[in-house]
Amino acid sequence: MDEQGWTAVVAAATRAPSIHNTQPWRFVAAPDRLELHLDPARALPVLDPTARQQVISCGAAAEFAVVALRAAGHRAEAELLPDPADPDHLVSVHVGPPREVTEEDRVLAEAIGRRHTDRAPFRPRAVPVGLVDRLQEDAAAVDVWLKPITASDEEVATVFLISRAEEMERSDPEYLAELKGWLRTDPAAADGVPVVAVPSEDPATRPSNWLIRDFVVGSRGPQSAFLPPGDPDAPPPAVERPSVVLLGTNSDDRTAWLLAGRALGRLLLVATAEGLVASPLTQALDWPATRTRMRTRLSLVGYPQMLLRMGYPATAPTATAGRRPVAEVLSFAPGTG
Ligand SMILES: Cc1cc2nc3c(=O)[nH]c(=O)nc-3n(C[C@H](O)[C@H](O)[C@H](O)COP(=O)(O)O)c2cc1C
Known part of the structure; x- marks a missing residue:
């Protein structure tokens, strides 16, 4: 070559x-x-x-x-x-x-x-079961397991741990300073997360049963505890219910992390080819305490490495992150x- x-x-x-x-x-x-x-x-x-x-x-x-x-x-x-x-x-x-x-x-x-990465709400359309089966087989080929989070008790436990982790992150000045260092206002930036690629509203007020990572915490004005007044007769916003899958490995060392990365890369390409988009939700895996609790609450055999929401895009991509x-x-x- x-x-x-x-x-x-x-x-x-x-x-x-x-x-x-x-x-x-x-x-x-x-x-x-x-x-x-x-x-x-x-x-x-x-x-x-x-x-x-x-x-x-x-x-x-x-x-x-x-x-x-x-x-x-x-x-x-x-x-x-x-x-x-x-x-x-x-x-x-x-x-x-x-x-x-x-x-x-x-x-x-x-x-x-x-x-x-598409962090916007997805269309209300389920990911086909056959596709999930294929993603599971592809992951297994590199020794990685894929677990769809479908049972409601597992979903509740996972969402709870993500919100615990978000809370810890929002109140950790060192975490916030590091995150800010990788946020980019220049859409042509060669690295970091462009602010235009992250939703500007507080993820906690978004009509979704899952909580995406808050990238602009601290730079938003004071939040009201209530949604802004609108038409009182308007129907409540549709709640997004994305498919969420967890990738994990049997050990927890660099080899396992590389395998999880390979499986993630392949999963994202197969999903893209099928017209799907995804965004990671890794807050609960950032911290040893919430990661360990996820293992016990979900009775996992092995180590969680990556949590992803997947679905069909509702909108065209707003911005591409630079390289x-x-x-x-x-x-x-x-x-x-
Ligand atoms: C290991 C890993 C963890 C990530 N965690 C999150 C996350 O918690 N929330 C999120 O919105 N994006 C997350 N991302 C997505 C990255 O922010 C994204 O890949 C990066 O900004 C480049 O953008 P692109 O995927 O659109 O090319 C993660 C990506 C990787 C590989």
Whole structure:
């Protein structure tokens, strides 16, 4: 693979979602492989002190690289943590001899450019059961389980833990300062979360049974405890009821986090190809206390890694989160022509 080929693959890999759009990765390309390294300069020491969510983000980027390589007609295999002496060398994607491109390769690669996080309310339409089954099988292929949160007691417990976590976050000045550092008012910013991509209203007043992460907490005016007066005869707003799925693993180390990231990346591409959108709801997994309680309240065997709401989009995307230029994150090993 030459420099031009690698540039296209890394452009696809960096379209992956990442916590707060930190893009915590750097890539080194050689003729026969692409190395993906965690970039500690982009850490989130308050929200993610173990780098769990950043490693998941890198796992998703590795999956996007594999999908892009296969769609370009190459065999591609991801080797996780290839260097025991360097735990930040997270993945080497090895490129093999040419192979025939399948329809699935094409469809998934085409979804890379369209996928985005959609935090707006979804249309009132359920995610087909057959699709959930397929997502479950795909996740299981990389040792990750997918649990739809459908039972009402599990839903109540999960929503309760998310709101506990939100409360803790809203009152933690260090968390708020870190979050503010990754919010971007310039829509052309190359990283961070654009304010136009997050709903401006308080998530607590949104007619939904799920609570999305509040990115602009602190910069909103004082809130009334009541909804603004409107037409008293108007029907109450429809309550959004998205499908919510939990991804988890049997262990809780960098290998497991990378696998969860790969499963997340694939799930998002399959969902995008089917016309769905998603947004993570990871507040309850940010903090050891709420994460542990989720394990017990949902009787999980293993470790929750990612909670996602999924559904059909009601509106066109408002803004796309930016990405750093490929040249900033990719270097070439000697001999890559
Ligand atoms: C591990 C992980 C955790 C995330 N947690 C949240 C979250 O709690 N709330 C949210 O709205 N978005 C969350 N996101 C989505 C990112 O904010 C989003 O991927 C990033 O801003 C880039 O935007 P894009 O996905 O539209 O490309 C998360 C993403 C990852 C990979």
